[in-house]
Amino acid sequence: MGRTTGIIATLQAIGGKWKPLILFLLLHEGTLRFGELRRKLPNITQGMLTNQLREMERDGLVVRRVYQEIPPKVEYELSEHGRSLQQVLADMCGWGFTHIDFMQNAEDINLEETP
Amino acid sequence: MGRTTGIIATLQAIGGKWKPLILFLLLHEGTLRFGELRRKLPNITQGMLTNQLREMERDGLVVRRVYQEIPPKVEYELSEHGRSLQQVLADMCGWGFTHIDFMQNAEDINLEETP
DNA sequence: CGGGATCCACAAAGATACTG
DNA sequence: CAGTATCTTTGTGGATCCCG
Numbered sequence: 001m002g003r004t005t006g007i008i009a010t011l012q013a014i015g016g017k018w019k020p021l022i023l024f025l026l027l028h029e030g031t032l033r034f035g036e037l038r039r040k041l042p043n044i045t046q047g048m049l050t051n052q053l054r055e056m057e058r059d060g061l062v063v064r065r066v067y068q069e070i071p072p073k074v075e076y077e078l079s080e081h082g083r084s085l086q087q088v089l090a091d092m093c094g095w096g097f098t099h100i101d102f103m104q105n106a107e108d109i110n111l112e113e114t115p
Numbered sequence: 116m117g118r119t120t121g122i123i124a125t126l127q128a129i130g131g132k133w134k135p136l137i138l139f140l141l142l143h144e145g146t147l148r149f150g151e152l153r154r155k156l157p158n159i160t161q162g163m164l165t166n167q168l169r170e171m172e173r174d175g176l177v178v179r180r181v182y183q184e185i186p187p188k189v190e191y192e193l194s195e196h197g198r199s200l201q202q203v204l205a206d207m208c209g210w211g212f213t214h215i216d217f218m219q220n221a222e223d224i225n226l227e228e229t230p
Numbered sequence: 231c232g233g234g235a236t237c238c239a240c241a242a243a244g245a246t247a248c249t250g
Numbered sequence: 251c252a253g254t255a256t257c258t259t260t261g262t263g264g265a266t267c268c269c270g
Contacts, residue, residue, distance in 0.1 A: 003139075003208075004155075005212070006209060006210070006215075007207055009212070011132075011207075017130065017242095033251085035251065035252075044244095045243075046252080046253070046254095047243085060218070069251095072251050072253080081214075084213055088206045091202050091206050092121070092122055095125055096124035099196075103174075106175060132261095149234090159263095160262075165235085185232095186233085188232075188233090189232085
Protein backbone atom coordinates (compact mmCIF):
# COMPACT_ATOMS: atom_id res chain seq x y z
CA MET A 1 0.00 0.00 0.00
CA GLY A 2 1.90 3.00 -1.26
CA ARG A 3 1.64 6.69 -0.65
CA THR A 4 -0.76 7.02 -3.55
CA THR A 5 -3.46 4.85 -1.99
CA GLY A 6 -5.37 7.82 -0.58
CA ILE A 7 -5.47 9.71 -3.86
CA ILE A 8 -6.49 6.59 -5.78
CA ALA A 9 -9.38 5.90 -3.38
CA THR A 10 -10.53 9.52 -3.70
CA LEU A 11 -10.42 9.40 -7.47
CA GLN A 12 -12.48 6.21 -7.51
CA ALA A 13 -15.12 7.85 -5.33
CA ILE A 14 -15.34 11.39 -6.73
CA GLY A 15 -13.28 11.18 -9.92
CA GLY A 16 -16.37 11.22 -12.11
CA LYS A 17 -16.51 14.16 -14.44
CA TRP A 18 -19.40 15.90 -12.64
CA LYS A 19 -19.19 14.53 -9.12
CA PRO A 20 -17.26 17.28 -7.35
CA LEU A 21 -19.62 19.87 -8.81
CA ILE A 22 -22.74 17.96 -7.77
CA LEU A 23 -21.35 17.40 -4.28
CA PHE A 24 -20.44 21.07 -3.98
CA LEU A 25 -23.99 22.10 -4.87
CA LEU A 26 -25.54 19.66 -2.42
CA LEU A 27 -23.13 20.83 0.27
CA HIS A 28 -24.00 24.49 -0.16
CA GLU A 29 -27.67 24.30 -1.01
CA GLY A 30 -28.72 21.36 1.14
CA THR A 31 -31.49 19.10 -0.15
CA LEU A 32 -32.29 19.48 -3.85
CA ARG A 33 -34.79 17.85 -6.17
CA PHE A 34 -33.59 16.16 -9.35
CA GLY A 35 -34.90 18.98 -11.54
CA GLU A 36 -33.38 21.71 -9.37
CA LEU A 37 -30.01 20.02 -9.58
CA ARG A 38 -30.32 19.72 -13.33
CA ARG A 39 -31.13 23.42 -13.74
CA LYS A 40 -28.07 24.34 -11.69
CA LEU A 41 -25.85 22.21 -13.96
CA PRO A 42 -26.74 23.65 -17.36
CA ASN A 43 -24.45 21.42 -19.40
CA ILE A 44 -25.18 18.03 -17.89
CA THR A 45 -27.43 15.45 -19.53
CA GLN A 46 -30.34 13.93 -17.65
CA GLY A 47 -28.83 10.50 -18.12
CA MET A 48 -25.42 11.56 -16.86
CA LEU A 49 -26.94 13.24 -13.81
CA THR A 50 -28.88 10.06 -12.99
CA ASN A 51 -25.70 7.97 -13.41
CA GLN A 52 -23.50 10.10 -11.22
CA LEU A 53 -26.12 10.39 -8.49
CA ARG A 54 -26.74 6.64 -8.43
CA GLU A 55 -23.02 5.89 -8.23
CA MET A 56 -22.59 8.32 -5.38
CA GLU A 57 -25.61 6.83 -3.62
CA ARG A 58 -24.02 3.39 -3.98
CA ASP A 59 -20.76 4.77 -2.54
CA GLY A 60 -22.55 6.24 0.48
CA LEU A 61 -21.93 9.89 -0.37
CA VAL A 62 -25.48 10.89 -1.26
CA VAL A 63 -28.92 10.03 0.15
CA ARG A 64 -31.80 9.55 -2.31
CA ARG A 65 -35.33 10.02 -1.05
CA VAL A 66 -38.28 9.07 -3.28
CA TYR A 67 -41.78 10.40 -2.59
CA GLN A 68 -44.51 8.20 -4.02
CA GLU A 69 -46.53 11.04 -5.54
CA ILE A 70 -47.91 12.18 -8.85
CA PRO A 71 -46.01 14.05 -10.21
CA PRO A 72 -42.92 12.18 -8.99
CA LYS A 73 -40.58 13.85 -6.51
CA VAL A 74 -37.05 12.69 -5.73
CA GLU A 75 -34.75 14.57 -3.41
CA TYR A 76 -31.01 14.27 -2.97
CA GLU A 77 -28.77 15.38 -0.12
CA LEU A 78 -25.31 14.65 1.21
CA SER A 79 -24.94 11.80 3.69
CA GLU A 80 -22.85 12.35 6.79
CA HIS A 81 -19.93 10.68 5.00
CA GLY A 82 -20.53 12.94 2.00
CA ARG A 83 -20.29 15.99 4.23
CA SER A 84 -16.79 14.87 5.25
CA LEU A 85 -15.74 16.09 1.79
CA GLN A 86 -16.31 19.69 2.84
CA GLN A 87 -12.62 20.51 3.27
CA VAL A 88 -11.65 18.92 -0.05
CA LEU A 89 -14.38 20.75 -1.93
CA ALA A 90 -13.61 24.07 -0.26
CA ASP A 91 -9.93 23.74 -1.20
CA MET A 92 -10.78 22.81 -4.77
CA CYS A 93 -13.03 25.85 -5.03
CA GLY A 94 -10.38 28.15 -3.57
CA TRP A 95 -7.59 26.84 -5.78
CA GLY A 96 -9.83 27.31 -8.83
CA PHE A 97 -9.79 31.07 -8.27
CA THR A 98 -6.01 30.98 -7.82
CA HIS A 99 -5.80 29.19 -11.15
CA ILE A 100 -8.09 31.69 -12.89
CA ASP A 101 -5.82 34.53 -11.74
CA PHE A 102 -2.74 32.60 -12.90
CA MET A 103 -4.18 32.07 -16.36
CA GLN A 104 -5.16 35.72 -16.71
CA ASN A 105 -1.61 36.78 -15.90
CA ALA A 106 -0.23 34.26 -18.40
CA GLU A 107 -2.61 35.70 -21.00
CA ASP A 108 -1.38 39.23 -20.27
CA ILE A 109 2.19 38.10 -20.84
CA ASN A 110 1.24 36.66 -24.21
CA LEU A 111 -0.50 39.89 -25.17
CA GLU A 112 2.62 41.85 -24.26
CA GLU A 113 4.70 39.58 -26.46
CA THR A 114 2.60 40.22 -29.57
CA PRO A 115 4.06 43.05 -31.70
CA MET B 116 -20.19 34.15 -12.07
CA GLY B 117 -21.72 31.73 -9.59
CA ARG B 118 -20.43 29.96 -6.56
CA THR B 119 -19.43 27.02 -8.70
CA THR B 120 -16.86 28.96 -10.74
CA GLY B 121 -13.94 27.84 -8.58
CA ILE B 122 -14.81 24.16 -8.74
CA ILE B 123 -15.38 24.32 -12.49
CA ALA B 124 -11.99 25.95 -13.06
CA THR B 125 -10.31 23.31 -10.90
CA LEU B 126 -12.01 20.48 -12.77
CA GLN B 127 -10.90 21.92 -16.09
CA ALA B 128 -7.29 22.04 -14.87
CA ILE B 129 -6.92 18.79 -12.91
CA GLY B 130 -10.14 16.91 -13.76
CA GLY B 131 -8.31 14.53 -16.06
CA LYS B 132 -8.52 10.91 -15.02
CA TRP B 133 -4.86 10.63 -13.98
CA LYS B 134 -3.86 14.21 -13.27
CA PRO B 135 -4.23 14.35 -9.47
CA LEU B 136 -2.21 11.16 -9.17
CA ILE B 137 0.58 12.40 -11.45
CA LEU B 138 0.69 15.74 -9.63
CA PHE B 139 0.81 13.97 -6.26
CA LEU B 140 3.78 11.88 -7.38
CA LEU B 141 5.66 14.89 -8.73
CA LEU B 142 4.91 16.79 -5.54
CA HIS B 143 6.29 14.10 -3.26
CA GLU B 144 9.14 12.74 -5.35
CA GLY B 145 10.33 15.91 -7.05
CA THR B 146 11.74 15.63 -10.57
CA LEU B 147 10.98 12.37 -12.37
CA ARG B 148 11.86 10.96 -15.76
CA PHE B 149 9.08 9.81 -18.07
CA GLY B 150 9.93 6.14 -17.51
CA GLU B 151 10.07 6.51 -13.73
CA LEU B 152 6.67 8.14 -13.73
CA ARG B 153 5.30 5.36 -15.90
CA ARG B 154 6.63 2.65 -13.58
CA LYS B 155 4.99 4.36 -10.59
CA LEU B 156 1.61 4.37 -12.42
CA PRO B 157 1.30 0.70 -13.34
CA ASN B 158 -2.07 0.97 -15.06
CA ILE B 159 -1.53 4.01 -17.27
CA THR B 160 -0.82 3.83 -20.98
CA GLN B 161 2.23 5.52 -22.42
CA GLY B 162 -0.02 7.56 -24.67
CA MET B 163 -2.28 8.64 -21.83
CA LEU B 164 0.69 9.66 -19.70
CA THR B 165 2.06 11.75 -22.56
CA ASN B 166 -1.36 13.40 -23.05
CA GLN B 167 -1.92 14.29 -19.44
CA LEU B 168 1.63 15.63 -19.02
CA ARG B 169 1.38 17.79 -22.13
CA GLU B 170 -1.98 19.22 -21.07
CA MET B 171 -0.61 20.06 -17.65
CA GLU B 172 2.46 21.62 -19.23
CA ARG B 173 0.17 23.77 -21.39
CA ASP B 174 -1.80 24.78 -18.28
CA GLY B 175 1.36 25.82 -16.46
CA LEU B 176 1.25 23.11 -13.78
CA VAL B 177 4.23 21.05 -14.92
CA VAL B 178 7.65 21.87 -16.35
CA ARG B 179 9.05 19.60 -19.07
CA ARG B 180 12.79 19.45 -19.58
CA VAL B 181 14.24 17.62 -22.61
CA TYR B 182 17.88 16.55 -22.72
CA GLN B 183 19.23 16.06 -26.21
CA GLU B 184 20.95 12.79 -25.52
CA ILE B 185 21.07 9.21 -26.71
CA PRO B 186 19.18 7.46 -25.18
CA PRO B 187 16.60 10.23 -24.82
CA LYS B 188 15.89 11.71 -21.42
CA VAL B 189 12.87 13.81 -20.48
CA GLU B 190 12.24 15.07 -16.96
CA TYR B 191 9.10 16.46 -15.43
CA GLU B 192 8.56 18.49 -12.27
CA LEU B 193 5.90 20.73 -10.78
CA SER B 194 6.00 24.42 -11.62
CA GLU B 195 5.58 26.96 -8.83
CA HIS B 196 1.90 27.20 -9.76
CA GLY B 197 1.64 23.43 -9.70
CA ARG B 198 3.02 23.38 -6.18
CA SER B 199 0.13 25.60 -5.09
CA LEU B 200 -1.98 22.43 -5.38
CA GLN B 201 -0.28 20.97 -2.34
CA GLN B 202 -3.16 21.61 0.04
CA VAL B 203 -5.76 20.23 -2.38
CA LEU B 204 -3.74 17.08 -3.01
CA ALA B 205 -3.00 16.52 0.67
CA ASP B 206 -6.71 16.83 1.52
CA MET B 207 -7.66 14.45 -1.29
CA CYS B 208 -5.12 11.95 -0.03
CA GLY B 209 -6.37 12.25 3.56
CA TRP B 210 -10.02 11.94 2.64
CA GLY B 211 -9.21 8.84 0.62
CA PHE B 212 -8.19 7.02 3.78
CA THR B 213 -11.36 8.22 5.53
CA HIS B 214 -13.31 6.79 2.62
CA ILE B 215 -11.47 3.45 2.76
CA ASP B 216 -12.36 3.13 6.44
CA PHE B 217 -15.97 4.04 5.70
CA MET B 218 -16.26 1.39 3.02
CA GLN B 219 -14.72 -1.28 5.23
CA ASN B 220 -17.30 -0.55 7.92
CA ALA B 221 -20.09 -0.70 5.35
CA GLU B 222 -18.67 -4.05 4.18
CA ASP B 223 -18.65 -5.36 7.76
CA ILE B 224 -22.30 -4.47 8.10
CA ASN B 225 -23.09 -6.43 4.96
CA LEU B 226 -21.10 -9.41 6.23
CA GLU B 227 -23.07 -9.34 9.48
CA GLU B 228 -26.28 -9.39 7.52
CA THR B 229 -25.37 -12.56 5.63
CA PRO B 230 -26.72 -15.71 7.39
C1' DC C 231 16.99 2.07 -25.56
C1' DG C 232 13.62 5.66 -24.07
C1' DG C 233 10.04 8.70 -25.56
C1' DG C 234 6.19 9.15 -28.14
C1' DA C 235 3.10 8.93 -32.50
C1' DT C 236 -0.45 5.96 -34.96
C1' DC C 237 -4.09 2.69 -35.73
C1' DC C 238 -7.81 -0.06 -34.00
C1' DA C 239 -11.28 -1.94 -30.42
C1' DC C 240 -14.04 -0.72 -26.83
C1' DA C 241 -16.09 2.05 -22.95
C1' DA C 242 -17.81 6.37 -21.41
C1' DA C 243 -20.33 10.64 -22.42
C1' DG C 244 -23.73 13.50 -25.13
C1' DA C 245 -28.24 14.17 -27.74
C1' DT C 246 -32.85 12.91 -28.40
C1' DA C 247 -37.18 10.48 -27.90
C1' DC C 248 -40.21 8.14 -25.07
C1' DT C 249 -42.62 6.33 -20.49
C1' DG C 250 -44.83 5.52 -15.52
C1' DC D 251 -41.28 15.19 -12.98
C1' DA D 252 -37.97 12.02 -12.98
C1' DG D 253 -36.38 9.05 -15.09
C1' DT D 254 -35.31 4.93 -19.11
C1' DA D 255 -33.97 3.49 -24.00
C1' DT D 256 -31.44 4.20 -27.94
C1' DC D 257 -28.20 6.19 -31.02
C1' DT D 258 -24.19 8.92 -32.08
C1' DT D 259 -19.82 10.95 -30.71
C1' DT D 260 -15.84 11.29 -28.01
C1' DG D 261 -12.28 9.35 -24.93
C1' DT D 262 -9.39 5.43 -23.20
C1' DG D 263 -6.72 1.19 -23.47
C1' DG D 264 -3.70 -1.84 -26.19
C1' DA D 265 -0.58 -3.04 -29.61
C1' DT D 266 2.59 -1.65 -32.91
C1' DC D 267 5.82 1.30 -35.27
C1' DC D 268 9.10 5.16 -35.50
C1' DC D 269 12.99 8.04 -34.58
C1' DG D 270 17.34 9.74 -32.65
